Structure formats: C-alpha cells, structure tokens
Amino acid sequence: MDCGFNWEYNSLINELTQGLEHAKQLRASFSYDKIQELDFHLQMIFSSFEKSLSILKWNDTVTQSPLLIAPLVSTGAPESSISVDDNNNNNVSSEIPHVGYGEGTVYADVTPKIDDQDFKYVSKKRKQMPTWSEQVRVNAENGYERPTDDGFSWRKYGQKDILGAKYPRSYYRCTYRLMQNCWATKQVQRSDDDPALFEITYKGSHTCNQTFHSATQLKSPEKHKLKKQANNPRTIQSNQMLANFQANLRVNINDLDKKEATSSFQFSPTFSGFVGENLHFQRSQDDDNLVGGYSLSFVSPTTPESSYFSLPSSHMNGSRRIHNVHHSESDLPDLFSANTSSTSSPIIGLEFPLERVELDPNFPFHNSEFFR
C-alpha cells in the first residue's frame, strides 16, 4: 500500500506556503522605493495561487469518481490515486507488480481489474495534471543543444518525432520518481523557427526533495552537512522558490558595459552574471542584511536602489573568479558568456548553469531571501 505520501496534497501545500511566504515578504517590504522587489513578490504570489487552483480544479474533477477519493492516503502517482476500499475490493497498490505502462496502466491479475469507466477517470486525472509552459533560449554557438538546467534533476525517458515539427520532442521525468514518488514530468520541444529557443512544458509539481539526493551522491563529510541542510524545511521551500526564480531568468546585454564586464570579480560558481539594458556590473559593498562576505550586485544607473541582485558568500562553498565576459555571437545578441576558473567543491544547494544566464530586465527581483 502506500507510503503516506500524497502528490497533490504536497504540491498544494508547497504552492500555498510559497504564496504565503511571498505575501509576508511583500507586506514587510512595502515601500515605494522598493517597487521592483514588490513586483517580484507579487508575481510569485500569483504564480503560487494559480498553480494551487490548477491542482484543486484537477483534483476536484477526478474525485467525482467514487473510487478516486482519500487524497491524503493515495500514493504520489497520479494514476494510483485509487484508494484502498475494503468494501468494493478495488484495492490497487503501487507496490503490486503491474504490466503495461503510462496512462491506463494495466495491473497484473493478482489485483482486481479496473473497469473501463474507472480507467477513464484515472487517465483523465493524469491528463489534467497541472501544466505550464515556458520558453528558454540557449546559446547554440557553444554547443548548447538543450535548455539550461532548471534546478531539478530529470531523467530522459523518450524522444519522439512530432508531426509537422522540425525537431523531435524529448520527454523527461523526475529522477526521483521511484525513490520519492515524484511524478513531475516535462517535455522539451525545440522551436522550428528559432533553433535556440526551446518550449518546455511541465506537468505536475515536484514533491521530491532534490537537495537531499544531490547530497547522497557526495562524499562525507559534505554529505552529512548537506543532508542536514536539506532536511531544513526552509531549504526545501527555498529550492522551490529558486526554481521559480530561475524559470524567470532572462538576460539582455545590449548595453553591456564592456569595461566593467571584463574586470574580474569574485562570483558564485553557479550564477554567471547578468546585465540588463541600461544596467552595469558593480561589485557591491556587503549587504547589511546578509551574513558576512561579499556580494555581487547589479545596479541600475537610473534607479540604483531598486535594481539589484546579491549573493552572500556565506552560501558559497569556495569562491570562483569569473573572467572572459563577452557578448555572444551575432545570432544570439541577448546572451553573453563568461568563464569561471576552478571548481573546488560543489556549491551547497541548487545548482544553476555555470556559463550562461539570461535575465529579463523587465523582471525585477531580489533574491537575497533565498539564501539566508
């Protein structure tokens, strides 16, 4: 039977918790001179509540079936939300060997069969998993054939030529589907018109704790340290926030200040820097709100108090020096590149693409909160 882990319930809790957190920060930081920060939290709140509603609508539709109840005791698998019910003997366990796959999984004869009508509900439920899409641009010049990391660990399980599409579609599932019953999936489709552009469709929210599993692959004592950190609820929540944040990263470097950009500075190994239109690099003074170390900021010449990003060194595990910041080639004018030196020890927490980051100058953010 089930391990007490519920996919939709946890997703909902995650989303609502995030929304609440952003609302709190919004209230705490309300000030006319922090309008961009406020805007960021508003966007995150909207996103959280939209996803929550999506999950609720999805669940509400499916639970019209008498079999598909008890969301708190079902497994994480969308198709295994059929609850244990001694009265009608419709017991279906995710641990019982089954044949077939995917939508309308056919269970082995040792279990009671699901009739056709029930199948429709099961299939419908998976179909109605919360879905959202985003577009990611990559720099194919340097061999980037797939979108940059989105902060989660994915396992590719299929590729398919799509009718009318120039490029095949790739299918990914969460690496921790089996270990943590996480049923998030994504599809990646390259744009016909713009090969550097990828349409990524996510289905279902992550219910896994990926920091934990990253840590388990490391050697001790880092392993122990990261495990401890990963179990911190704040860390788990921050991971989700970071993923959301990362999903909104874009970059425009049309007015990159080359003089500033080519100077070296200490830098996170996983954030490679960003310059928006009319912005320039500036290595900032320590942020009083952060714990120790230096931080890197982006300051708008016109509104220096409102456009910035900072990263405390206390969350870096070893420092890096970044160099060779330069514009990308002409076919990808909105990207820039930078190289980092050395890779001492892995960073704690989520990892972001090293060499390339996109930042939309229209997307205000202040992510100091993520790292505290």
Place this chain on the structure above:
DNA sequence: GTAATTTGACCGAA
C-alpha cells in the same frame, strides 16, 4: 558496475 540515454515497440486517445 552503475546510471543515464537512446530507440523501437506498445498503448490509448482522437
């Protein structure tokens, strides 16, 4: 040896 990817086959939906 283990984990990840590739790829042909299978299945359900339309």
Place this chain on the structure above:
DNA sequence: TTCGGTCAAATTAC
C-alpha cells in the same frame, strides 16, 4: 488508422 506519450531493452557514459 494516426499520433503522442510511455515503457523497457540495448547501448553509452561515467
């Protein structure tokens, strides 16, 4: 019958 999504054996990468 076609097509998109998934599985799982074979292959490749680490």
